[in-house]
Amino acid sequence: AKITFITSDNETHIVEGDSGSVMELAVNNGIQGIDGDCGGVCSCATCHVHVSPEDISKTGEASEIEKDMLELDDNADAYSRLGCQLAISDALDGIVLRVAK
Numbered sequence: 001a002k003i004t005f006i007t008s009d010n011e012t013h014i015v016e017g018d019s020g021s022v023m024e025l026a027v028n029n030g031i032q033g034i035d036g037d038c039g040g041v042c043s044c045a046t047c048h049v050h051v052s053p054e055d056i057s058k059t060g061e062a063s064e065i066e067k068d069m070l071e072l073d074d075n076a077d078a079y080s081r082l083g084c085q086l087a088i089s090d091a092l093d094g095i096v097l098r099v100a101k
């Protein structure tokens with residue numbers, strides 16, 4: 001799937017992946033602002049992204065654990081997801097993700 005990341009300094013990076021998580025893809029491509037400190041176990045929120053509103057139907061629902069984690073983040077909104085909880089598949093093709101501050 002082709003995935004677009006927009007970093008906090010408004011740089012656009014289009015990267016491609018076919019497995020793993022959005023967090024792993026971002027880290028492997030050096031996307032600024034995605035750290036993945038907890039290694040992808042939904043406990044650090046350093047992989048926080050905002051899904052563009054028109055793409056939100058591509059991602060499915062966040063799990064309860066993910067929602068709880070996002071609630072602790074002041075910058076979270078209705079389009080927030082944790083990148084480590086988004087598995088890359090064809091369903092995400094074309095998605096635009098803004099890296100959270």
Ligand code: FES
Binds near residue numbers: 038040041045
């Ligand atoms: Fe830690 Fe996603 S990498 S919550």
